[in-house]
Amino acid sequence: MDRMMGLINLDQEYHVFNELTYFRNNASIPFAGRYRLIDFALSNMTNSGMEEVAIFVRHKYRSLLDHLGSGESWDLDRRHGGLFILPPDWNDPSDRSRGDLSFFHNNRDYFNRGKANHVLVSGSQFIVNTDYKEAFNQHIEMDADVTVVYTPVAEVRPEHQAYFRIEKGEDSKVLNITNDHRNLNVFTGVYIIKKDLLMDVVDYCIAYHNENLFADGIKDRIGELDVRAYKYDGYHAFINTIESYYRENMKLLTEENFINLFAKPFIRTKASSNPPVKYQSQAVVHNSIIANGCSVNGQVENSILFRGVEVSEHSTIKHSIIMQRCTIEEDVYLENVILDKDVHVKKGQRMIGTTDKPYVVAKRQIV
Amino acid sequence: MKECVGMLLAGGEGKRLGLLTNENAKPAVPFGGKYRIIDFTLSNCANSSIQTLGVLTQYSPINLNQHIGNGKPWDMDRRNGGVTMLSPATGKHGGDWYSGTADAIYQNIHFIDQYHPKYVLIISGDHIYQMNYQSILAQHKETNADATISVIEVPWEEAPRFGILNTTETLEIYEFEEKPANPQSNLASMGIYIFTWETLREFLIEDANDPDSSHDFGKDIIPAMLGQDKRLYAYLFTEYWKDVGTIQSYWEATMDLLDEHSGSPLSVAREDRSKQIYTNEANLPPQYIGETGRVTNSFINTGCFIYGDVSNSVVFRNVLVKQNASIHQSILHPGVTVGENVVLERVIVMENTEIPAGTQVYATKHAEPVVLNQENILEHFSEMEGMN
Numbered sequence: 001m002d003r004m005m006g007l008i009n010l011d012q013e014y015h016v017f018n019e020l021t022y023f024r025n026n027a028s029i030p031f032a033g034r035y036r037l038i039d040f041a042l043s044n045m046t047n048s049g050m051e052e053v054a055i056f057v058r059h060k061y062r063s064l065l066d067h068l069g070s071g072e073s074w075d076l077d078r079r080h081g082g083l084f085i086l087p088p089d090w091n092d093p094s095d096r097s098r099g100d101l102s103f104f105h106n107n108r109d110y111f112n113r114g115k116a117n118h119v120l121v122s123g124s125q126f127i128v129n130t131d132y133k134e135a136f137n138q139h140i141e142m143d144a145d146v147t148v149v150y151t152p153v154a155e156v157r158p159e160h161q162a163y164f165r166i167e168k169g170e171d172s173k174v175l176n177i178t179n180d181h182r183n184l185n186v187f188t189g190v191y192i193i194k195k196d197l198l199m200d201v202v203d204y205c206i207a208y209h210n211e212n213l214f215a216d217g218i219k220d221r222i223g224e225l226d227v228r229a230y231k232y233d234g235y236h237a238f239i240n241t242i243e244s245y246y247r248e249n250m251k252l253l254t255e256e257n258f259i260n261l262f263a264k265p266f267i268r269t270k271a272s273s274n275p276p277v278k279y280q281s282q283a284v285v286h287n288s289i290i291a292n293g294c295s296v297n298g299q300v301e302n303s304i305l306f307r308g309v310e311v312s313e314h315s316t317i318k319h320s321i322i323m324q325r326c327t328i329e330e331d332v333y334l335e336n337v338i339l340d341k342d343v344h345v346k347k348g349q350r351m352i353g354t355t356d357k358p359y360v361v362a363k364r365q366i367v
Numbered sequence: 368m369k370e371c372v373g374m375l376l377a378g379g380e381g382k383r384l385g386l387l388t389n390e391n392a393k394p395a396v397p398f399g400g401k402y403r404i405i406d407f408t409l410s411n412c413a414n415s416s417i418q419t420l421g422v423l424t425q426y427s428p429i430n431l432n433q434h435i436g437n438g439k440p441w442d443m444d445r446r447n448g449g450v451t452m453l454s455p456a457t458g459k460h461g462g463d464w465y466s467g468t469a470d471a472i473y474q475n476i477h478f479i480d481q482y483h484p485k486y487v488l489i490i491s492g493d494h495i496y497q498m499n500y501q502s503i504l505a506q507h508k509e510t511n512a513d514a515t516i517s518v519i520e521v522p523w524e525e526a527p528r529f530g531i532l533n534t535t536e537t538l539e540i541y542e543f544e545e546k547p548a549n550p551q552s553n554l555a556s557m558g559i560y561i562f563t564w565e566t567l568r569e570f571l572i573e574d575a576n577d578p579d580s581s582h583d584f585g586k587d588i589i590p591a592m593l594g595q596d597k598r599l600y601a602y603l604f605t606e607y608w609k610d611v612g613t614i615q616s617y618w619e620a621t622m623d624l625l626d627e628h629s630g631s632p633l634s635v636a637r638e639d640r641s642k643q644i645y646t647n648e649a650n651l652p653p654q655y656i657g658e659t660g661r662v663t664n665s666f667i668n669t670g671c672f673i674y675g676d677v678s679n680s681v682v683f684r685n686v687l688v689k690q691n692a693s694i695h696q697s698i699l700h701p702g703v704t705v706g707e708n709v710v711l712e713r714v715i716v717m718e719n720t721e722i723p724a725g726t727q728v729y730a731t732k733h734a735e736p737v738v739l740n741q742e743n744i745l746e747h748f749s750e751m752e753g754m755n
Contacts, residue, residue, distance in 0.1 A: 033653035072439075073650065255657065255672075262652040271648035273440070275633045276400035276668040276681075283663050291653040292401075292669055295637065304653075 002140050004132070004192065005081075005116035006045035006053035008038065011088070011100040012212055013123050014162035015240040019362040020340060024063035027055075027124035029245070030323050030341070032252055032261070033291040033304050036067050037239060038124045039269045045120065046074045047265040048131040052081035052114050056103040058088055073270050084110055099211030104202045111195055119198050121214075123189040127237040127248065129261050132192070135230040138172070139192045144228040146197070146218055148174060149190040151232045156181060159244035163187050164219065166229050174227040177219040188232065191218075197225075235260035246338060246358045249321050253287055253302050274307050282313050298328065306341075319355070343367065369448060369482040371504055371561075373417040374475070376468055377405055377492040378425030383613045386717065386738045388427075394492030395430040396617070397700050397718070399624055399633060400666040400681045402646045403434055404611060405492035407632060410644045413441040415500040417488060419448035421478055423471045425464065428454055440645045453478060467582030473571040479564065487567060489560040489584065495620050496608040497632045497642055498559070503602045507561040513597040514567070514589070516540065517559035519604050529555035530585045532601050540599040543589045554601055556585060557608060566597065607631050618715065618736040621681050621698050625664055633666070649684055659690050675705065689724070697736075714739055 008027070015026040027038040038055075045053050053076060057064060064085075070076075071083030090106035097105040111119065118139065120132055132149075139147040150166040165183035167176035177187065191214070193201075201217035210216035218225065235257065237248040252258045261267075274293025279285065284299040293308035298315035308325040311317060315332040322328070326339045329347040336353035339345070340363040349367060353359030361367060381393025388396060394405035412420055420443060424431055431452075437443075438450030453475050455464050465471035472479075472489065479487060486507065488500055498517070507515040518532055526547070533542040533552045544550065570588055574580050580587045592599060607630040609620040623629040636643045651670035656662060660673040667673065670685040675692030683701040688694060692709040699705070703716045706724030713730035716722065717740040728747050730737045739747065 255655065258652075258655055266650065267652070268650050271650055273643050273645045273648070275636060275644065276666040277654065278633075278637075279662040279665045279667065279677075281664050285656045285662055286660065287658045288656050289653045290656060290667075 002118060002136075003116035004048065004050050004118045004120045004136055005111075005114040005195070006050045007119055007121045008041050008045075008053065008055045008124060009100060009103070009121055010055065010057045010124060011103055012214070013125060013240070015125070017240075017242060017245065019360045020242065020245070020338075021060070023060070023363050025057065025060040026240070027057070028061075028064040028067050029239075030306055031127070031239070031245075032249060033289045033306055035267060035269045036064075037127065038064065038067070039267055040127045040129065041122045041124050042074050042076075043265070043267040044128065044130055044132060045122070046076065046268075048120070048133055048136070050116075050120070051076075051078060052084070052110075052116065054084040054086050054107070054110050056086055056088070056100065056107075061085075067270050069270065073268050081114070086110060096209070097206050098209065100213050101202060101205050101210065104198075104213060105206060108199065108202075111199060114195070117195050118192055119195050120190065120192045125238060125240045126188040126190060127239055127261075128188075128232065128234065129263070129265070129267055130232065130234060131265060132190070135190075135232075136192060138228070138230050142172070142228050143226075144192075145194055145225040146227045147192045147230050148177070148227060149188045149192075149230045149232050150185045151188055151236055153184050153186050156184065157238075157244070159238040159240050160186050162240060163189065163238065164215075168229045172228045172230070174222060174229050177222060177227075185229075186238070188236075193218075237261075242338075242358065242360060243356065246321065249304055250302070250319065252289060252304070258289070272307060280313075283311075298332075321358075337361070340364075369419045369484050371417065371419075371486040371488055371500075372479050372482050372484040372564075373412055373420040373488045373490065373500075374472055374479070375405075375408060375412075375420060375422045375490050375492055376471060376558075377422050377431060378428075378465055378471065379491070379493060380426040381493065381612065384611075384617060385614055386740055386743075387614065387617065387715070389740075390427060391430055392424065392427045393612075395427075395434060396611075397683055398495065398611065398617070399621070399644070400683055401649075401668045402644060403430075404495070405431065405434075406644055406646045407495050407497070408490055408492050409435070409441045409443075411490075411496075411498050411500060413443070413645055414642055415498075417500055418443060418445055419482055419484075420450045421453045421475060422450060422492075423453045423465065423475070425455055425471075428452070434647050436647065440647050448482065451478065467580075467587075468584045469571060469574055469580075469588050470582035472567075473575045473582070476568060476571065479568075484564050487562050487564045489558075489562065491558050493612065494557065494608060494610055495632060496557075496604075497606065497635055498604060500559075500561075503559070503561055506600065506602050507563075510539075510600045511598065512561075512600040513563050514592055514599045515561045515602050516589070516599065517557045517604050518554040518601045519557055519608050520553050521555045523550070523553050526550035526553045526555065532556055534601050538601045538603065540593065540601055543585065543593060545585060554603070557604060558585075559602075560584065561602075566592075607635075614715070614738060615735050618698065618713070622679070622696065624666065624681065625679060651684055660688075675707075675709075713737065716740075720744055 076083040086107045088102045164187040166185045205217045278295045280297035283296045289304045291307040297313045298311040303320045306324040312330045318335045320337040323341045326343045333350045338360045342364045344366045377394040381388040443450040611617045623631040654671040657674040661676045667682045668684040674690045675688040677694045682699045688705045689707045695712045697711045697714045700718045702719040704721045710727040713736045
């Protein structure tokens with residue numbers, strides 16, 4: 001039977017998150033009140049029926065490991081298969097691999113042992129709630145070597161710059177994968193590849209001293225492979241900068257977008273044991289997303305509060321993202337602000353950013 | 368070997384909770400916005416390092432079995448010990464339903480014996496409170512008692528409704544009176560016992576062989592122990608404790624949650640992370656408060672969409688409150704949909720009920736809160752139309 005195994009490759013991701021990635025890698029940036037960016041890729045994989053998911057991660061992964069745990073939240077705590085967090089190194093003096101190839105080369109066991117015969121590769125920055133069953137069906141029906149998932153965008157934004165573009169011919173045949181910024185068919189970083197072929201591509205890339213499996217082994221060899229395109233045109237977000245992070249969070253405050261991203265199948269995240277949100281007597285909350293464990297006694301408008309945030313009386317929060325366990329004392333005014341986790345804002349403070357450049361406060365600061 | 372094994376009595380029907388226990392055992396009734404009543408006792412066990420626990424079920428156990436599962440939310444998914452669901456079963460010598468609280472433990476003597484415990488903690492799954500069971504165990508050891516019963520002071524005028532313990536100044540119990548007309552003490556039993564297992568085991572066997580016994584801890588075991596001059600002590604508990612045995616007390620206990628000064632478990636849990644309440648988490652999206660939403664002095668859980676006015680209420684997961692609806696002093700169980708222009712006051716709405724637009728249901732200040740489900744909501748709706 002044809003089956004997929006999952007791979008979340010964090011090694012080649014482009015991002016500019018400044019303060020938000022001082023203490024964590026981009027995949028574990030908190031998003032939408034209770035999630036981390038990686039939750040979307042992970043949930044989509046398990047919602048597609050995959051029982052084996054590997055993650056390639058090189059840097060700053062304490063927070064990510066803490067978040068993933070045994071994989072239980074995504075039903076990946078399995079006796080067979082499950083979640084594999086894979087390092088790039090191996091004690092092999094003959095290892096010539098570079099870039100993300102060292103991950104592929106040094107973890108061949110993961111691919112060889114897996115029962116699946118196809119691999120779905122994804123990053124963590126394409127935010128979407130879907131399953132890949134339809135894309136997989138197309139991949140099987142066309143007997144493609146590789147199926148790349150692309151999405152047509154209405155206008156090119158800075159966050160799209162880092163992604164390749166797909167030039168498509170008849171029968172979804174991919175003619176070219178380019179950097180043509182006028183092309184609105186943006187590659188999502190998600191592709192399905194035959195497992196045996198993937199192993200051949202790994203050998204090829206290492207033989208030719210390549211550093212990027214997709215760019216060198218697939219994009220540059222498009223003529224030799226049967227690459228097909230699958231179009232995804234539902235609700236999505238690309239998040240790889242502070243600006244896109246802020247904008248995509250704020251977009252969710254429109255009900256339609258919120259429902260589009262969070263309707264079934266569910267995106268899952270690490271469960272916590274917070275009580276429901278407590279709204280106090282002076283709470284005034286409009287158009288906001290509030291996570292459990294918060295206690296609100298101030299005014300919150302067009303904002304996102306993560307778990308365990310406390311907002312004291314006579315404080316106002318507008319167009320802001322307040323991450324886990326922040327404390328806002330009395331008489332505080334925040335507008336267009338991002339507070340990372342555990343920030344404590346003292347009585348009477350005012351902080352105002354702009355829509356294009358939100359004011360960002362790094363984790364655990366007292367201001 | 369385990370020093371202390373917990374036995375949680377969760378088989379009761381809770382008849383006085385009316386519709387709320389139609390398809391649910393009392394311990395499985397939703398409470399506090401995201402919990403079930405039994406979560407408070409289970410969390411007490413987790414927070415007191417009681418990691419070997421038998422849960423005795425009998426009435427409508429399916430929800431309880433699914434909810435507790437392997438005990439993971441309470442760290443009771445242990446290879447050695449952990450949580451075990453104990454329903455009545457047949458064996459080589461037949462078997463029978465649990466005919467009383469003592470009989471339920473008697474029928475599971477082999478379960479307790481396999482851990483060779485020195486002490487057994489007997490608790491029930493129908494009270495809202497936070498207690499560290501290590502404290503009562505410590506007193507039990509200190510006094511070298513055969514049994515220690517947790518008590519709480521109740522107002523004198525209410526004492527005739529409770530099982531009352533008469534004690535000496537050192538809290539040694541000399542008499543137990545079930546619902547006394549003229550109480551000599553206002554120390555009410557909370558249904559929480561620590562027994563020295565060796566002693567209890569003998570009394571359980573003796574009780575099981577007595578055809579006249581009702582096999583109840585309060586009515587039979589405790590008086591029998593007193594009759595044989597065993598050492599029984601009271602453990603005085605002075606924090607928040609509430610029996611949620613009736614619709615009125617269920618509603619009151621919920622309103623207590625909203626009062627920061629009531630000392631009820633959720634406000635304690637916020638202050639002290641070692642006293643958190645754990646439950647089987649649903650992993651839903653955060654709640655969305657719309658442009659027209661207004662929420663004050665309330666608890667709201669994940670997955671909700673609020674466009675109406677919610678005050679002094681507790682709202683469980685996946686509830687939709689539409690525009691111009693007004694919810695006051697009410698409890699909305701999971702999956703409830705409240706239509707536009709609905710007015711609810713002192714109402715408990717059961718799981719997945721859809722309240723049609725324009726419905727108005729009140730319970731007056733001194734009346735028992737109204738319980739609505741999909742069947743009786745239509746009656747209320749037509750009554751109201753008849754009034755117009």
